[in-house]
Structure formats: structure tokens, C-alpha cells
Amino acid sequence: MMRSTMWDKLKTVARGVAVAVFWIGIWWLLAALVQQELLIPTPAAVVQTLLSLLPTAMFWQSIAMSLVRIVLGFFAALACGTLLAVLTTRFSSVRAVLSPLLHIIRAAPVASFIILTLVWIDYDIIPAFIAFLMVLPIVWVNVEEGIRRTDRGLLEMAAAYAVPKRRVLTRLYIPSVKPFFLTACVNGLGFAWKSGIAAEVICRPDLAIGNRLQLAKITLETPEVFAWTAVVIALSIVLEKALLRVARKEAAHGNA
Amino acid sequence: MVTLDRVSFAYGDTPVVTDFSLTLPESGAVCLFGASGCGKTTLLRLIAGLEVPTAGRIQCDAQRMAMVFQEDRLAPWLTVRHNLMLVTDDRTAVEHALRAVSLERAAEQLPDALSGGMRRRVALARALAFGGDLLLLDEPFNGLDDALKVQIAAALRKRFADCPIVLVTHSSDEAKLFDATFINL
Numbered sequence: 472m473m474r475s476t477m478w479d480k481l482k483t484v485a486r487g488v489a490v491a492v493f494w495i496g497i498w499w500l501l502a503a504l505v506q507q508e509l510l511i512p513t514p515a516a517v518v519q520t521l522l523s524l525l526p527t528a529m530f531w532q533s534i535a536m537s538l539v540r541i542v543l544g545f546f547a548a549l550a551c552g553t554l555l556a557v558l559t560t561r562f563s564s565v566r567a568v569l570s571p572l573l574h575i576i577r578a579a580p581v582a583s584f585i586i587l588t589l590v591w592i593d594y595d596i597i598p599a600f601i602a603f604l605m606v607l608p609i610v611w612v613n614v615e616e617g618i619r620r621t622d623r624g625l626l627e628m629a630a631a632y633a634v635p636k637r638r639v640l641t642r643l644y645i646p647s648v649k650p651f652f653l654t655a656c657v658n659g660l661g662f663a664w665k666s667g668i669a670a671e672v673i674c675r676p677d678l679a680i681g682n683r684l685q686l687a688k689i690t691l692e693t694p695e696v697f698a699w700t701a702v703v704i705a706l707s708i709v710l711e712k713a714l715l716r717v718a719r720k721e722a723a724h725g726n727a
Numbered sequence: 728m729v730t731l732d733r734v735s736f737a738y739g740d741t742p743v744v745t746d747f748s749l750t751l752p753e754s755g756a757v758c759l760f761g762a763s764g765c766g767k768t769t770l771l772r773l774i775a776g777l778e779v780p781t782a783g784r785i786q787c788d789a790q791r792m793a794m795v796f797q798e799d800r801l802a803p804w805l806t807v808r809h810n811l812m813l814v815t816d817d818r819t820a821v822e823h824a825l826r827a828v829s830l831e832r833a834a835e836q837l838p839d840a841l842s843g844g845m846r847r848r849v850a851l852a853r854a855l856a857f858g859g860d861l862l863l864l865d866e867p868f869n870g871l872d873d874a875l876k877v878q879i880a881a882a883l884r885k886r887f888a889d890c891p892i893v894l895v896t897h898s899s900d901e902a903k904l905f906d907a908t909f910i911n912l
Contacts, residue, residue: 628800631775631792632814632857642813646804 512694520694521701529678534702536678537598541667544602545660551603552610553652559611560618577608585670594674598681601670606659610652617651618644653718660714664707728753729774729861729891734783736769743769746783749910756884756892756905761912767895768797770912771863774893789890791859795867799846801838807849808834811856824855827882829875844870851879860890867894868901880904 495514502513512520524530559566584604588597621644629639671681680699687695729751736744744766751757759767772778773785775794801810807830811821825831828848838846847870854862862883868876883892884905894907902909 622800622802624796624798624800625802627777628794628796629813631777631794631796631863632853633791634814638813642805642809643802646802 509691509693512697516694517697517701520692521698524695524698529683532678533680533683534706536676537668537671537680538706540595540599540671540676540679541602541663544599544604544667545606545663547599548603548606548659548663549610549652549656552607552655553614555607555611556614556618560615573608573611576604581605581666581669582673585673588670589674595676597674598667598670598676598679602663602667605662605666606655609659609662610655613651613655614648617648620651621647649721653721657711657714657718660710661707664703664710668703728786728788730784730786731770731774732784732786734770734773734780734785736766736773736778736780744773744780747912748783751891751893752908754889754891756894756902756907758894758896758902758905758907758909759912760896760899760902760909763897765912767912768865771865771893771895774861775863787861789859789861791857792861792863793854793857793859793887794863795850795854795865797865797869799838799850801846801849803838806835806837807841807852810838810849811853814853814857817856820856820858824852827855827886828852828879844872844875847871848875848879851883855882855886858886862887862890862892864892864894864896866896868896868898876901876904 498511498514502508502511505511508516555569559569581601585597585601588600592600625643626639629643668681668684671679672685673681675682675685680703684696684699684703687693687699731747731749734744734747735742747766747770749757759770761767769778771794773780774787775792776785776787802813805813808821808825811824812818815821822831825834828851830845830848830852833841833845838849841849847868851867854864864883868879871879880901881904892905892907894902894905896902899909
């Protein structure tokens, strides 16, 4: 049993490596065919650029500041989305007033918000605000659904036994909403990351991955554009995996 | 004192209970008996305050009321013990209730890991742990064997000896376990 599990893991890793080698091969082939670093740099050139960025303080500061902005926006959206979901499920009038806002946020293109906020708020805050705006409806809708799907039979039982409200919240509502909230977190983080970086590209705060991407584009440093894009993808994967790990742990804890 | 005075109730345009009056005894059981859909469960829900009558008046002086629903209504993420502790903080009462329904060994299990009969016993143990001065039972013994029915009915009668019990069942044998007075609907 243990041997077969290890064999399965080895097979999965080997398959992953083979797929990566295949796509890097395609990239290499394209770069060799085009033979213009400005259009498609070789993987080696991108790795070399990345290695030259690694020891610089600017590289790590840009990553840190982008992370801080986007994570701040993400957590603010978690808090506000949950609060709004509670209010809109509890009071139909609040729902009636706020639902157009929800539709607008969901339907309007992210670029419109970025351009609009450029006029309104400080450049440094815009990526956090955009990440907040993109995650807010995801959390709001999911938590609302979680509250609505809380077992009516259980709530009625709690009412019959006069269970205190605080206990109904902690032992019935929260465990019931938790899977919906965690799904919102996992989906929302990807949105926060992508929209936050897009906002940084447009509004260009001093220390930001998006700003570095834009600078590399302006100076026609295509290998650097590729290198920063690789950083964005890698960080996105790391953050998503970390959050999935927390979500799985929480889900297991909820069932224990 | 629980009194229903000319109570009527309808779900939308469909009348379920019409002009029904009843005064429960200070102690002892009454069994609401009748065909399916005649309003037995609705009457229990009216007494519990889960529905509001469309006409008539209900006076219920009970301070603490235990209710066993037709469905088990257990939180799937809480263990058997924690399902009981949802309604009471009295750990001793919880342990007594678990023993009374022979579920001491399943106390740390989640409801999904239990059989239908065991889940039913948890719902009954919840009422036993809670106690109170009024007990409402809606088809309480579904899925239980005769020995368990006798055992648990005795525990319920002991725990709620000085208060009224309202039982809804299709089985006259179950009503007899409570020495219940029959009320035909």
C-alpha cells in the first residue's frame, strides 16, 4: 500500500516535470524561430534576468509592497463582504438598496474602476482598493448563500429549545457558512492578485510588481517583463496553495 | 398550564386545524391521534410557538419546553455529546441522557457515522438532557426496536413525571407506553 502511494507520487511528479519540459521546449523553439529577444526572449535569457533581479533590494521591496497592498484589500473585502451578507440576509430593505451596487461591481470592467479611482484616491492605495472591490462581491454572494442554506430545521429546533442567540451563531450559523466562506476566499484570492497587479500596472506606485512590469515594457526589456510575469505566477500559485492548505485544515477541523 | 382555545390554522388557503380546543393536564400524557394530514404535527408546532394561529388563542405557561421533531434535526458537524450540549450546559444531565438511550459509547461520534435508529436516540436524548416543564413528541420512536421504545419511554416518563407530555403517533402501542389519554382529531 505504502509502496504504491510512493510510486503514484513519483509518477505524478514525473508527469509534471515532463509537461513543464514540453512547454519550455515549445517556448524555446518559438524563441529560436523568431530570433528576436524583443518579441520572445529565450527561457535562458528570462532566467538570467530573474537571477540578476534576485539580489536587488528593489526586487524584494516591490514584491513585499505588492503583497501588503493586495492582501490588505483581500482581508478588507472578507470583512466587509461578510458584514454586508449578514445585513442583506437579515434586512430585505438593505438588500434592495445595496443590490444595484453589487450588480455594478460585478458587471463593470476592472479597468474602469482603476481609471476612475486614479482621479479619486492616492496611487499607493488604488491596488488595495481594486483588490477589495473585486473580492467583495465574491465574499458577499457566497456568505449570503451560506446563511440562506443554513438548515431551517436546525434553526427551528434551536428556537424550540430556546438556545441562546450567541450559541446559534457559533454552533449553527458559522459552521454552516464556513464552506461557502472558504470557497469565496480561494476564488477571491486569485481575483485579488490579478486585479491588484493590473491596478499597479496602470497607476504605478513606486514599489510595486506592476510598476516594474510597466517600466520593463517602456524600456523594451522583454526578458524582464517575462521575469516579473513569472514572479506574479509563482506568487499566485504559492498564495493559492497556502490558502487551500488553510481551507482544507479548517474544513477538516469543522468536521472533527 | 397549556390551553388551546378555539384555535384555527391554515397554510395559505388550506385550513389544517379548525376551531380546536384542548386543555392539557398538569401532568401525564395525551396522544393526538388521527389520519395523516389531519393537523397533529401542526398542533404540536402551535403549542411550541413555532406557528401562530390564524384564529383562537393559545396559553402556554411552560418556561422550558423540550421537543422531539419528526426529523432528527442534528447538527452534522457536532458530535453526539455536543449536539446535546447545544441545548444545555448541564454535563451531568447530558451523561444521564446518553446512558438512558444507551449511547454512551457513541458520544464522540458525528451523526453521519450513526444508524438511523441511533440518530433518533440522539434526538430523544436531547429532550432528556434538556428536561423542562413540557414535552412535545412527534413520532418519537421511528426506527427503534420494541425494547428500546420501552426503555426510552420509561426514561422520558421519569424525567417529565410532573409535567404534561403531548405525543403524536400512529401507533397505539407507543401511546400505551405513556399511559396516554387519546384525543382523536
